[in-house]
Amino acid sequence: MSKIPENSVGLVEPKTQHFDEALLLSSGKIIEQYDIVYETYGSLNAAADNAVLVCHALSADHHAAGYHHADDLKAGWWDLCIGPSKAIDTNRFFVVSPSNLGHCSGSTGPRSINPKTNKAYGPDFPIVTVSDWVNYQHRLAETLGITQWAAVTGGSLGGMQAMQWAIQFPEMVRNAVIIASAPKLSAQNIAFNAVARQAIMSDPEFHEGRYYEHQVVPASGLKVARMLGHITYLSDDAMGDKFGRELKNKQLNYDYEAEFQVESYLRYQGEAFVSRFDANTYLLMTKALDYFDPAEQQGGDLSAVFKQVQAKFFLASFTTDWRFSPKRSREIVRALTDAGRDVSYLEFESNHGHDAFLVKNNEYTDAFAAYMNNIEVSA
Amino acid sequence: MSKIPENSVGLVEPKTQHFDEALLLSSGKIIEQYDIVYETYGSLNAAADNAVLVCHALSADHHAAGYHHADDLKAGWWDLCIGPSKAIDTNRFFVVSPSNLGHCSGSTGPRSINPKTNKAYGPDFPIVTVSDWVNYQHRLAETLGITQWAAVTGGSLGGMQAMQWAIQFPEMVRNAVIIASAPKLSAQNIAFNAVARQAIMSDPEFHEGRYYEHQVVPASGLKVARMLGHITYLSDDAMGDKFGRELKNKQLNYDYEAEFQVESYLRYQGEAFVSRFDANTYLLMTKALDYFDPAEQQGGDLSAVFKQVQAKFFLASFTTDWRFSPKRSREIVRALTDAGRDVSYLEFESNHGHDAFLVKNNEYTDAFAAYMNNIEVSA
DSSP, X not given: OTTSOTTSOOBOOOEEEEEOSOEEOTTSOEEOOEEEEEEEESOOOTTOOOEEEEEOOTTOOSOOSSBSSTTOSOOOTTXXXXXXXXXXXXXXXXXXXXXXXXXXXXXXXXXXEETTTTEEOGGGSOOOOHHHHHHHHHHHHHHTTOSSBSEEEEETHHHHHHHHHHHHSGGGBSEEEEESOOSSOOHHHHHHHHHHHHHHHTSGGGGGGTGGGGTOXXXXXXXXXXXXXXXXXXXXXXXHHHTTTOBSSSSOOSSSSOOBHHHHHHHHHHHXXXXXXXXXXXXXXXXXXXXXXXXXXXXXXXXXXXXXXXXXXXXXXXXXXXXXXXXXXXXXXXXXXXXTOOEEEEEEOOSSGGGGGGSOOHHHHHHHHHHXXXXXXXX | OTTSOTTSOOBOOOEEEEEOSOEEOTTSOEEOOEEEEEEEESOOOTTSOOEEEEEOOTTOOSOOSXXXXXXOSSOOTTTTTEETTSSEETTTOEEEEEOOTTOSSSSSOTTSEETTTXXXXXXXXXXXXXXXXXXXXXXXXXXXXXXXXXXXXXXXXXXHHHHHHHHHSGGGBSEEEEESOOSSOOHHHHHHHXXXXXXXXXXXXXXXXXXXXXXXXXXXXXXXXXXXXXXHHSOHHHHHHHTTTOBSSSSOOSSSSOOBHHHHHHHHHHHHHHTTOOHHHHHHHHHHHHHOOTTGGGTTOHHHHHTTOOOEEEEEEETTOOSSOHHHHHHHHHHHHHTTOOEEEXXXXXXXXXXXXXXXXXXXXXXXXXXXXXXXXXX
């Protein structure tokens, strides 16, 4: 245990909640039954008013903080912000962190067994939306005895879930904390997702999504998709600082092996991802991103949508994030302000691009902590 | 002929020049013999001092202006700037536009027959550099009786060739006109190329570059590479204006068909490219981009390199170009200024991203014309 830092939530164990009641999805399809894997940190107080929902982005999962084993080298994906005396202070808050429906880390998704066929769902797993996720999270809250969240929070696609919660269940969200997110994808954002999907779907090992039955995975396609995604998470500057034009073997080889350090790094990241992630889930998560557009039903008027919300908002963005730039957060802030909502917004200087919400930066974590500390909870 | 506009160079025919003398490449390898396909527009004057070399970028070729057939719907790639009374005025200048060595449009390249094996070169075609291209272009100049260029010009990778000409043969270049280019690729630029190459090379139809022998092409990989490239040629704003979040069929389908207009557009562009371009050439052109770094031998001091040049320079960049942003052009301008060279530089407002150098914009073409008109040539 000596390796685990003192301000960590320590060793944690995922739990699984089975749901028997069918869930009607945005697509009109139904999931008859499903499992949701989640972790919790801290304790729910007697008034049940200190619960914080943490929503994950494309490639993360329920393991947001702490360690699964004493020998783990890596903590959960948002350990930076979740723990005793951290921004989401587990001495005060009861944190709930589920893996989304459709994911590949334990919650029911494309590689789970479809009870109707006794085979993996594969492409028969329906496309789910951010709104669908809010619905299963709502059910999870019920099973945990939570009728209102002190806060719902997340970065990137996680921030979209926090926004959707405030819209979909206004009376259940006291605070929405939305980091490095956007009100909807731009054409360029969709285009990058389209290329990633194309890479996966055109891999001959994809077998129209039924690759499980062939005992293969579309590794090449998923690798390309991840390499591409990775570029969009980093800033041009950060890549320049980290790799520049440095060569792997100090000289040009005049061949097509990985030659520049940045090439080598991306290939490694792509391969590591293939070993832990499911291609159908990647497709599904990018679609949830593409589809998210809460103002669509109001003719694009986000301010009109926010007139219904009751939550207070905290938003943060990072200067070199070009995937979801500060401009995109400002669109949300402006719509909230138009709607007369209570919103705090900060732009942080950072060299780390979109990944900045996961990277140590005292200005960011201090401001996040300051906001969270002002949320009142019962003793 | 009525379809061909009056200010066009009209119908043009490519010529082929065969070279028997071996060319020593930067890699240390040798091309024993090769063909170069090129077009010319206008006439070389008696003093042979009015020749302009036009260098092409990744996916273009020798067909820079005019039409191949009276029924052609599309003029050459830089018809905007080449023709009677255009920026490169063919009433004054003799324009030479070759297809680069390694290309797939007639000049010797990977899909040409290797005389040693009587099979397509494929991966045995050596990787060539910008400097190698300047060397074959130098030989082409000799065959045409040109001992000095009034100007060498190009956009993007073409601009790199213009820069390299001024460095490699200082006495042969009176003016270097460098549009939307960069002094070397950034880590992010290299990363995008690396993903494109990964997509091609991991396509099972690639067969380690020997796909010609299998009568197949790595179509899926090349399509993904082109889709990705295309995103980097357009600005976020231009994509937003052109496509926004518009759907192909007015409603969400909840499937993985091309659903947003931007997806549909990219898939179409990718497929069209596969029908006209060779995957090995794509690999080779991206490597030439990655390797270009004229200051590398001087420890990164571009100013020291420019101390040797004699040319005057004209540079232009475009505000929304994020592939080779104005910042990258300014690096070149600053190094030229440090070196005491004569340089004019303009940044143009444009919504068209990197593609702006190919798009009608009077401010740009007028300034380009003004610079070219000041170049003195004999009657």
